[in-house]
Amino acid sequence: MTSTPTPLVVVGDALLDHDLCGRADRLAPDAPVPVVHGTRRSSRPGGAALAACLAAADGRPVTLVTALGDDPASEVLRELLAGRVDLVEIPLEGALSSKTRVMAGDRPLLRLDDGEGRARAATGAAEDAVSRAGGILVADYGRGTADVLRAALATAAGRTPVVWDPHVRGRAPVPGARLATPSAQEARTFARRLDDADGPGDGAGLRTAARDARTLVRAWQARAVAVTLGERGALLSHGETPLLVPTPAAVAGDPCGAGDRFAAAAAGLLADGALTEAAVQAAVHAATRYVAEGGARAIATVEQPQAPEAAQGDGDTNGDAVRTAARVRTAGGTVVAAGGCFDLLHAGHVALLQAARRAGDCLIVCVNSDESVSRRKGAGRPLVPVADRVRVLRALECVDAVAVFTEDTPERVLGELRPHIWAKGGDYARTELPEQPLVESWGGQVLLLPYLDGRSTTGLARRAALAPAPTGGRPK
Structure with a gap:
């Protein structure tokens, strides 16, 4: 492994996330819904932008290749990313996607989604960033960034470690990816789209996850697939007998963004020359610490305290x-x-x-x-x-x-x-x-x-x- 962190290129769909956090200790008199009061609003990078910030927090230079536009959400995200990562923009058609969670403590009560913007086309600067990358993380949230750069990513996978964090709205990883990191639910959805993946599941979930991972390694032509299992850790498969990597401790907290933390840690370590098993084990530990220490809200930028x-x-x-x-x-x-x-x-x-x-x-x-x-x-x-x-x-x-x-x-x-x-x-x-x-x-x-x-x-x-x-x- 290298003594200094290898620069990483993160390719994917950036989002803008908001949290409205307060207390909920009673129901509304006119409907059986919680009343949230004492709220504070915070905003943070989401999607590929969150993954890029988490990778940069590991002390490595990070370039984020993503689609941004002229809408207000894109402008806010640019401000949040300033000084954290180098930004290579491709054009966005429509408004940047954003989501707002209404939270009572650590418990989400409601989520509001806005904006359905999609990446319009690749640029020479974006393709050049991919071609020169020493390591690549694709955070595909199904909004087109990975699609318009797919040819460049496929070429890069033949010479540099590519970690692909898929989304059910997106396409399969390019062939030759070093590691794909679907959640158990995402792996099940992708596998069911393939003819040979149907069959009964099991209550514990491990047998199903192992079967899905094996199916996806072969179908995606990936070097390995790590199915993330939340508080149980991750299941790593190269196509044969899988390796279960458990979490180091049981922790409670908001898991939002834990998958991004896992993928960012694994991508950075693979770029540094780590073996896949070692990278996945370290990524499980990083994701566990991330949840224990506050999750995505730990990197939030507070905009407006709303309680007087x-x-x-x-x-x-x-x-x-x-x-x-x-x-x-x-x-x-x-x-x-x-x-x-x-x-x-x-x-x-x-x-x-x-x-x-x-x-x-x-x-x-x-x-x-x-x-x-x-x-x-x-x-x-x-x-x-x-x-x-x-x-x-x-x-x-x-x-x-x-x-x-x-x-x-x-x-x-x-x-x-x-x-x-x-x-x-x-x-x-x-x-x-x-x-x-x-x-x-x-x-x-x-x-x-x-x-x-x-x-x-x-x-x-x-x-x-x-x-x-x-x-x-x-x-x-």
Whole structure:
């Protein structure tokens, strides 16, 4: 294998994805549908654009060859891709496809699809990028990019590793592809289109996946097919006895984009010279980490916090926190989060935050909004409004970002950040933390840190109220 990552060319259909994330704890009175409130809207690259960004996150140069137009969705996607990948555009006929998910926590409730644009024709620049590629990932979402470049891709498959991530709306991979990566459902659909693929399935799914993979290796003339099985891993077939590559751990989370993470990791490693078995095993591990660490939302760009309370901080506070967590995770670092009201910041707070920062590679502080503090602490609190509390916290050298939450407990914001470590003061040692099961659900760890005795906001406020007023001079 090469010592430095081989540049990768990603060919395929880019999409623009949106999430509307909120809470759903009741049904509408006029229909049996969930009411989603406290929503935040985020946008991110989707389809081949997501695969390209994930490949670039592995530290390799990436060129994305895709179809874009003059529509608003294409313009937004160009902005999201700027600085992440090199872009080679081919003309798009119609509007760029986009999808919007309405989410309650990690659970999608509804998806809205817009735009049916298709790639119109290849260009010389696109064909040249394919012909010079040291490794190619085809992320075919059935919207024409792979079709108009099919001849160039077929030629490239004879000299360089080509990984083909198919979609049931698209065509079969070109002959000679090093690896095809359909999901179990996609493999079943493709195999059923072939005369010799019918037959009873099995409850566990492995026998069916193995039969489908064997059928597709032969029909597609692929070197290998890896059928992705979600939380069970992947089944790799060269046409004979398959190899089951299990996930390293059971994780919970949003799986959207896990197939792109798998294909991007495998394509990069094959371009670097890895054996197919080693590339698939590493890709399974990469996809598992991806889901555990927040999935596609970890690379999202927050456009518009729609809950009024979320805007109480200093600027785009929560968006900065999400981006900080994503950046540190991408670099392989440890994200630490700590939370509290931090009303009248004192030495105990600072000691706790300094200790938390030493536990990882960044510290994100989750702060109760003014309404949340008032509900928890009673009338007259907070003493310091949230905008000022955020500003003081961000001024601390040990704090990398701040996020504001409006609820009584920080589960929602923790779900957005997905820290590796959630740090609390040692005074919680005998307390059941409501957020602990959530943090542990994605493999995170709750840690208690020593707390300086005798320091409290309530004590400071009481002493300040009892202090005598100045008798002379200018007001302090």
